[in-house]
Amino acid sequence: MKKKVIIIVLLIVFLLFFERFYFFVLKQIYPLKFSESISKYSSEIGVDPYLICAIIKSESNFNQYAVSRKGAVGLMQLSPSTAKWIAQKLKTEYVEDSLYNPDYNIRLGSWYIKYLIDYYSGDTKLAVAAYNAGMTNVNKWLSIRKRSTIEITEIPFKETNYFVKRVFKSYEMYKKLYPKAFKNTDY
Template identity: 35%
Template structure:
């Protein structure tokens, strides 16, 4: 339909519509547009890759997949090729020391040392280690996230010396600025990813 023909059709219809109904129709259209646009915008702002691997590993090790997503977002923005100056590798920035801890405490073969760059293996290792830290710190996810960044021994010393109470609200008291920002970012993204992708997980 040409624009001129469309206008000839729509103009009389709009003029015939009572003003109150026109306003109501406009409001409904705006709400519908927002209903469609906001989820699309949110998924653009909080992208997600390797969804199946994250969901499977999180389910296997009984932790929130949204926390795993948040860690990956902060660590590498879902870039599996990232390697740090400390030789932390892959999506979840697994260090050689972390691999040793995982192999020592979990049923992983030493062969995984050569597979850290594989996104699926990296997610499995990182998710297991994150679950291990959560258990180590009695279910406190914020403390586990801090330990993922700074190491469990350092975090234990902060808690023992009462330099930090282990809450997100008081994360500004964390001694290391890098870890302080890390905890705040991860826990912030945790909530965002849960809000945007909550429908991925069955109740």
């Protein structure tokens, strides 16, 4: 009997330690940086901050100096031409070097994903696909299928299919790992 109690106590201690270790490891894989900027602009623009975290994680892994092979820049990997268009819509100055600035990049990227969500009538899956593949491609996929939405498995671009899956996996992880990181998440 005494041996069973000791084993149970050790098992409980191990599980408690393992759970802390597990969350520690997950927070290394899913870091939360620039949370003040994410909170500020997601609230100002009206987009879910956890979605912004997930896009940043998937696009740049929170590296503000990231540049893709196609020339997309910064945390949210905005192409200079898209960023310039967004800046015009926001009536703000466009400075390409500012794309490396977390505040500027998050502001423009948050506005853009919100624009896409609104354009696709709240279909976040389509908005995320368009964020990666462009609206022209997503609209073509919808036109071919003669529908207003598609399933992730129907996305014909392998990279975009993977990107959308990765964003939504990251989204769930950020909500689970950082449940109190943001005040208003009713989007």
